[in-house]
Amino acid sequence: MSDTPKSKPMRSHGRVAVRPTLHPRDLMASSPQLQGVWTAKIITLFPQAFPGVLGESLTGKGLKDGLWDLESIDLRRFGEGKHRNVDDTPAGGGAGMVLRPDVLGNALDMASAGTPLDRARWPVVYMSPRGRRFDQAMARQFAAAEGMTILCGRFEGVDERVLEEYAIQEVSLGDFVLTGGEIAAQALLDATVRLIPGMLGNSDSIEEESFSQGLLEHPQYTRPAEWRGRGIPEVLTSGHHGKVEEWRREMSEKITRERRPDLWKKHLADKG
Numbered sequence: 439m440s441d442t443p444k445s446k447p448m449r450s451h452g453r454v455a456v457r458p459t460l461h462p463r464d465l466m467a468s469s470p471q472l473q474g475v476w477t478a479k480i481i482t483l484f485p486q487a488f489p490g491v492l493g494e495s496l497t498g499k500g501l502k503d504g505l506w507d508l509e510s511i512d513l514r515r516f517g518e519g520k521h522r523n524v525d526d527t528p529a530g531g532g533a534g535m536v537l538r539p540d541v542l543g544n545a546l547d548m549a550s551a552g553t554p555l556d557r558a559r560w561p562v563v564y565m566s567p568r569g570r571r572f573d574q575a576m577a578r579q580f581a582a583a584e585g586m587t588i589l590c591g592r593f594e595g596v597d598e599r600v601l602e603e604y605a606i607q608e609v610s611l612g613d614f615v616l617t618g619g620e621i622a623a624q625a626l627l628d629a630t631v632r633l634i635p636g637m638l639g640n641s642d643s644i645e646e647e648s649f650s651q652g653l654l655e656h657p658q659y660t661r662p663a664e665w666r667g668r669g670i671p672e673v674l675t676s677g678h679h680g681k682v683e684e685w686r687r688e689m690s691e692k693i694t695r696e697r698r699p700d701l702w703k704k705h706l707a708d709k710g
């Protein structure tokens with residue numbers, strides 16, 4: 439095998455070479471290629487699931503306005519043989535199927551074209567229940583990068599060697615098991631993309647919302663002033679900004695203390 443000439447790829451890889459791999463923009467083909475914009479590259483067996491809910495509301499408008507970009511990379515394209523197989527049975531036996539490292543490797547190679555190798559500038563993430571739990575701090579890190587690549591698993595997951603070979607960071611949405619990484623990737627992207635400069639008109643709302651100061655948010659109210667016999671806390675209609683601030687702060691602290699003793703402890707420690 440080692441004497442196979444470079445110009446003549448091994449039979450099993452022949453198909454990959456002739457695939458139109460330079461055209462990953464399955465769904466967004468009509469939008470112009472955006473230079474220098476925060477970009478998510480998603481490796482998935484279900485490219486049609488993107489942008490999904492990210493195509494709506496603020497994230498959708500940002501996508502249309504070119505504040506961020508999305509490329510879905512169809513893993514099936516890199517599959518082997520007539521049926522473009524992407525998976526195989528687990529070594530050692532057991533239920534289900536595992537995504538193959540050679541197939542994933544080719545997709546990751548294509549995703550990495552034109553992206554920085556430095557993982558701080560371009561994180562490469564595998565959505566996985568074994569990963570570090572996603573949180574607001576991670577969203578901030580990802581948003582501060584130039585973009586990121588996200589690998590969505592299916593079946594029993596991916597061959598471990600791929601994670602090692604590409605220094606892939608595993609990120610979990612929480613302690614539960616989904617059937618695939620696509621929904622997790624969209625949740626991660628929603629939280630991340632809204633932090634990209636220019637995405638939220640009012641950056642105050644980022645500074646005041648839950649987790650920004652390590653606290654959960656205070657209760658919110660709007661009109662009507664009375665609804666089913668329930669009023670709005672008087673201080674909020676007093677027009678006294680200082681008092682409003684104070685009330686919100688107190689409520690934030692109270693709610694965090696009661697609901698999330700872990701966050702409260704950390705908040706106190708951080709304050710010193």
Ligand code: SAH
Pocket residue numbers: 564565566567568589590591592593594595596609610611612613614615616617618619620622
């Ligand atoms: N056998 C694996 C679960 C596979 S679930 C295990 O026990 O760890 C199939 C795919 O769904 C995974 O490859 C992953 O990409 C995705 N997934 C499932 N649960 C997830 C979670 N909590 N967070 C992020 N991704 C998840």
